Amino acid sequence: xxxPAASEARFRKAFDEHFDAITRYCFRRLPAxxxxxxAANVFTVAWKKIDQMPEDERALPWLYGIARYEVSTFRRSxxxxxxxxxxxxxxxxxxxxxxxxxxxxxxxxxxxxxxLHSLKHADQEVLRLRAYEGLSLDELxxxxxxxxxxxxxxxxxxxxxxxKAAGQYDWSSxxxxxxxxxxxxx
Amino acid sequence: xxxxxxxLEHLAVTDEFAPDTPLPAEAWTRDAALAEIERRxxxxxxxxxxxxxxxxxxxxxxxxxxxxxxxxxxxxxVMLFWPGPDRGPVVVDTPTTTVPPTTTPPTTAPPQSxxxxxxxxxxxxxxxMTPVVGLFDMIATRSGxxxxxxxxxxxxxxxxxxxxxxxxxxxxxxLAEDDPALNLGAVLVYGVTEGGPGxxxxxMGCEDDxxxxxxxxxxWTSVDGTxxxxxxxxxxxxxxxxxxxxxxxxxxxxxxxxxxxxxxGETELIQPTVWFSSxxxxxxxxxxxxxxxxxxxTTLTGFQSLAADADGRVVGVGTAVNDEGEFVGAIWTxxxxxxxxxxxxxxxxxxxxxxxxxxxIDVAAGPGGFVAVGSDGGAEVAIWxxxxxxxxxxxxxxxxxxxxxxxxxxxxxxxxxxxxxxxGGTVTLWTSPDGLTWDRVHSIEPGYAAAIVATDRGIAVAxxxxxxxxxxxxVWAGPAFDPAAPPTDPGPAPEQVQEDxxxxxxxxxxxxxxxxxxxxxxxxxxxWVFYERPSELDPDGNGAPCEAFFPSEMIEEIxxxxxxxxxxxxxxxxxxxxxxxxxxxxxxxxxxGGSVEFVDNTEPPPAASWRWEDLYxxxxxxxxxxxxxxxxxxxxxxxxGVWDIASGTDGYVGxxxxxxxxxxxxxxxxxxxxxxxxxxxN
Numbered sequence: 001x002x003x004p005a006a007s008e009a010r011f012r013k014a015f016d017e018h019f020d021a022i023t024r025y026c027f028r029r030l031p032a033x034x035x036x037x038x039a040a041n042v043f044t045v046a047w048k049k050i051d052q053m054p055e056d057e058r059a060l061p062w063l064y065g066i067a068r069y070e071v072s073t074f075r076r077s078x079x080x081x082x083x084x085x086x087x088x089x090x091x092x093x094x095x096x097x098x099x100x101x102x103x104x105x106x107x108x109x110x111x112x113x114x115x116l117h118s119l120k121h122a123d124q125e126v127l128r129l130r131a132y133e134g135l136s137l138d139e140l141x142x143x144x145x146x147x148x149x150x151x152x153x154x155x156x157x158x159x160x161x162x163x164k165a166a167g168q169y170d171w172s173s174x175x176x177x178x179x180x181x182x183x184x185x186x
Numbered sequence: 187x188x189x190x191x192x193x194l195e196h197l198a199v200t201d202e203f204a205p206d207t208p209l210p211a212e213a214w215t216r217d218a219a220l221a222e223i224e225r226r227x228x229x230x231x232x233x234x235x236x237x238x239x240x241x242x243x244x245x246x247x248x249x250x251x252x253x254x255x256x257x258x259x260x261x262x263x264v265m266l267f268w269p270g271p272d273r274g275p276v277v278v279d280t281p282t283t284t285v286p287p288t289t290t291p292p293t294t295a296p297p298q299s300x301x302x303x304x305x306x307x308x309x310x311x312x313x314x315m316t317p318v319v320g321l322f323d324m325i326a327t328r329s330g331x332x333x334x335x336x337x338x339x340x341x342x343x344x345x346x347x348x349x350x351x352x353x354x355x356x357x358x359x360x361l362a363e364d365d366p367a368l369n370l371g372a373v374l375v376y377g378v379t380e381g382g383p384g385x386x387x388x389x390m391g392c393e394d395d396x397x398x399x400x401x402x403x404x405x406w407t408s409v410d411g412t413x414x415x416x417x418x419x420x421x422x423x424x425x426x427x428x429x430x431x432x433x434x435x436x437x438x439x440x441x442x443x444x445x446x447x448x449x450x451g452e453t454e455l456i457q458p459t460v461w462f463s464s465x466x467x468x469x470x471x472x473x474x475x476x477x478x479x480x481x482x483x484t485t486l487t488g489f490q491s492l493a494a495d496a497d498g499r500v501v502g503v504g505t506a507v508n509d510e511g512e513f514v515g516a517i518w519t520x521x522x523x524x525x526x527x528x529x530x531x532x533x534x535x536x537x538x539x540x541x542x543x544x545x546x547i548d549v550a551a552g553p554g555g556f557v558a559v560g561s562d563g564g565a566e567v568a569i570w571x572x573x574x575x576x577x578x579x580x581x582x583x584x585x586x587x588x589x590x591x592x593x594x595x596x597x598x599x600x601x602x603x604x605x606x607x608x609x610g611g612t613v614t615l616w617t618s619p620d621g622l623t624w625d626r627v628h629s630i631e632p633g634y635a636a637a638i639v640a641t642d643r644g645i646a647v648a649x650x651x652x653x654x655x656x657x658x659x660x661v662w663a664g665p666a667f668d669p670a671a672p673p674t675d676p677g678p679a680p681e682q683v684q685e686d687x688x689x690x691x692x693x694x695x696x697x698x699x700x701x702x703x704x705x706x707x708x709x710x711x712x713x714w715v716f717y718e719r720p721s722e723l724d725p726d727g728n729g730a731p732c733e734a735f736f737p738s739e740m741i742e743e744i745x746x747x748x749x750x751x752x753x754x755x756x757x758x759x760x761x762x763x764x765x766x767x768x769x770x771x772x773x774x775x776x777x778x779g780g781s782v783e784f785v786d787n788t789e790p791p792p793a794a795s796w797r798w799e800d801l802y803x804x805x806x807x808x809x810x811x812x813x814x815x816x817x818x819x820x821x822x823x824x825x826x827g828v829w830d831i832a833s834g835t836d837g838y839v840g841x842x843x844x845x846x847x848x849x850x851x852x853x854x855x856x857x858x859x860x861x862x863x864x865x866x867x868n
Contacts, residue, residue: 015220023213024203032212040214040222047227112193113200131197134205149759152784153798159190160787162197 007050014053015043018060021133022067028132029071042067061135061142068125068143115166123158130155300330302354303644307630307664307692308699309651311358315350315659320650323377323432324637324661327385331355331639332411333648334375334387335659347373347389348659351411355646355663362408367416372401374429377442377492381435382466384409388430388442393419403430403444403459407466415467423471428459432502436494438523439464443489443502446474454481458488458506458516462523472524478507487513495551498522499575503546503558508532515544515568517558519575535570535580538562545593546570548637552599557621559606561593567608569594571621579622587616587626587676596647600640603669607635607647613662615647617669625672630662632689640666651689690716690819690826697723697732707732707740708828709793712818715846715858716826729845729858744828744844750860751775753843755813757782757800757855764802770861775841777804785812794818799832809836813857815847824850829857 022042026035045066046053054062116124129135129143141151203210214222304310315321321335330353336345347368349361362368368375371392378387385408390401403424405417417424424430430444439462446457457477463469480487490504500523506516508531515536517529529536538544546560546568555573562568567588569581594608594616603619605627613630615638633651644665651660667673690713691703700710700723714723714731723731729752730745753770757763765779783801790797794816803810811834817827826848834841845859 015216019216019219020209021205023209023219024205027203027210027213028201032210036212036214036219036222040219040226043219043223044226047223112196116197116200127194127197131194132201132203134198147759149762149782149784153787156190156784156787157796157798159193163190163193166193 010053010055011043011047011050014046014059014063018063019043021060022063025064025067025133026071028128038067038070041070045070058139058142061139064129064133064135064139064143065145068129112162112166115162118165119158119161122154123161126154126158127162130158300353301326301641301643302356303641303646303663303665304356305665306694306699307628307662308695309631309660309691309703310356310663311350311352311661314358314360315661320634320636321348321350321648321659321661322375322636324639324646324648325378325380326639326641327380329353331646331661332378332385333358333637333659333661334378335636336374336389345372345374347375347387347391347406347414349375349387349408349411349414350659350661352661355644358661361411362414365414367406367414370416373404374401375406376430377432379433379435379440381440382407382463385411386433386435386440386463386466387414388433388444390429390444391416400427401429402426403428403442403461405430405433405442405463405466405469417467417469423461423469425459425471430461431488431490432492434492434494434500436500436523437498438462438500440466441492441494441500441520441523442469443492445488446477448477453479456480456488458502458504458518460489460502460520460523460526473520473526475506475518475526475528478511480513489518490546491548493549493551493556495556495575499551499556501549501551501556501558501572501575502526503549503560505543505545506531508537512537513543514538515546515558515560515570517546517549517570517578529576529578533578535578544568547593548596550597550599550604551575552604553602554599554604554621557597557599557604557606557618559594559597559608563592567591567594569606569621569624581622581624583624586624588624589626595635595649596638598638598640600645600666600669605638605640605645605667605669607638607649609633609635609649613647613649615645615667617667617672619669625669626676627667627672628664629677630664631692633660633662642666693717697735700732701735706793707736708744708791708816709818710736711744711846712827715848715856716819716824718848719858729860744830746842746844746860746862750843750862752860753845753858755855755857757857759855770843775863776861777806777808780804780806780810788814790816794827795820804838809834809838811835811838811841813843815855824848829859831861 019039023035023039026038026042029035030038042063046063053059116127119127126140126144129140135143137148137151137155140155141148144151144154146154198204321333323335324331324333330351333350335348337348349368350358351361352358373389373391375387375389377389378385387406389404391404392401402419402421406414408414425446427447428445429447430442432444433440433442442461442463444459446459448455448457455477458475459471460473461469462472487505489502492500492502494500498521500520502518504516505513506528508514514531516531517536518526519529520526536544544560544562546558548560549556549558555571556575558570560568567583569583570578571581572578588608591608591614594606597604597606600617603617604621605615605617606624607613607615613633613635614626615628615630616624617627618624630647631651633649635647635649637648639646644663645667647662649660650658691700691705695713697710700713705713710732714720721727730741733741751768751770751773753766753768753776755764755766759782762782763779764782766776767778770776771778780803783803785799785801787796787798796817797814799812799814801810801812812832813829814832815827815829817825819826826846829843829845829847831841831843841861841863843859843861845857847855847857849855
């Protein structure tokens, strides 16, 4: 029987160390008013599964894995909502729903971001975990819940697709052209 | 730093929430978050009982904000277009004269003598429907089936309208592909009906390629679907930024519904709008509801779908605001198509106890009245029934077999009952004798459903399947169901949504059926391995399924010729090891085991979703070989494809091989097939 005090101490440690990272993860993927709920959800699940949480530096990727599932569930709902009943949908089928009303600093970043948004969600998630959350392949495998080989494959796959999508732009140039959005100009 | 790292670094620069920046202003403080966590942990043991409404647990706010995305889409999509001048709601005077209809709508589904829908459920016509993104509506006509939608217009980023027809429901043909009426500017077709000169389709579009593009409600008419006329831009009728989302032919005339989109200051407004025509060509804007701010909507708003019964009652469904300004399910009704009443917007039957709100997506009329379907917060199905289009009851779906399905997308009358389609991953069908109690009758395959047509010859569902790089249009067809006597075994529960790759065709197809749907041998072999090598497809048990249905050269290209030696390789990606067994190992042409390491992703062959190459290094020091895997099908728990030997070192120089493989949960790979030694060595 786990010691309640020890469990609470473990939880508090994980919360103190990783609250910011998990919050940022959720804010990158969800509207602001939902991101807080999602982050709280992650730690709620973590509390319920405290005996499964790794003690060491693997705790954060483990939490990312929970966060990924939570966001994935949200995405299943919105993807279904977006798929065909969205009669004004002129975005790619797997367009990222997040509120990246980010102010992109310059055109070349916009190009890479646009390429990212053109990818399937699974690829976007892997790239975000690598680029934004800065996960190593081992950490990625924990977050994705797969083997390191599988994580390596998926990461290589996602980078290759990003490269292909970004390839239509000279993303190394600050003067990359911007594609005309579907249905008109922004 | 290699190129991949450089690319990731480049991407990381776009991170608005970088680790070295403060948390966003909207983020909860740690104390607030902890308080919420404590509250939720305490909440888990509570039970909630609502004696009058369907019992449902409170969805997590973030889950239910699914439609925030939709609202972003709507807002974002509209903002892509010309914002238009500031103006308030437009109130249209009711016309003082009534123009009698000059076209007679079909009163009941005409005999579908040409339809010959299959006895087993299958995807039909998918080969001709690529690369179209999706279909949005489908109807039964006097001469078969017609489905409409639009493609992404990749060349110029302007969507093109798409029309498909089928006389028998199995063979589909795209019509008017080069018709300027469907290609000029942007064309988005959302609904179709028989009427006017023959067919009437509705949607939105821009007339030219000039920028900015301000799409407006548009009507297309055709005699037989092979060529179309497009309504002229007429802002006084169709508005300057508007959409027609459905059309129906009634005893009163043709009725189309959608909305006006206007901006007042910084407020985005939608105004439910109805149009009327007696001939499909000349249209009047006959009714507009109150405009409301939809920028914070968490679901689709306005009219989405129309239906009319044999008594002339017309019903439109969608989402709008109630008196409190909350977004709720909306049902409007009319007895003449020109004057519309909103069914009590404050009724609890149209509200959600989640934060996201109700989407009413489709409605159908039949002998049993009307049934409307949709979603509660994107997480649960929502269903309403009315005997007359006026009095509505929401079905209690709490203990009904909807599993993980979050919405029903399409509904039609079948016999005296109803049939609905939804897809929380797998396109699935349910029937009901009364519109309130439902039975799952069949799960088809992963994809999306947009429309369903039930005829006396069977059922057809239109939508899309997830392709390797994008969705593409699909129609599934199969036999009818009796809502009063649903099948006792509806098959396995729907799978969760696919996130990657292409789904396999439905299980249980014969070699002949696989060949009929146009699969090549690699896809057929992948299908066989994906469904765990059913013996029905390989009666002689030699590991090469469906040999009688493909040319021998096609088969041998993948699995080798007479000199091949069988092998089975098991790969454990967790430990990075493999073991091999079979005549190829016994005769010394392949080692019994070693290590496996991922090498690279390379260009996949046509129809394959992906290709990767792994390096197999033998423990016996005999050398190594690179095994390439072409992934064709992806499922929730595994994927499958065909393999080959790309290269070898030392004792494996010149070794070739091929066969099928199935990866389970990304941990183990079962590779079966053959190797054929270098010439002269067997």
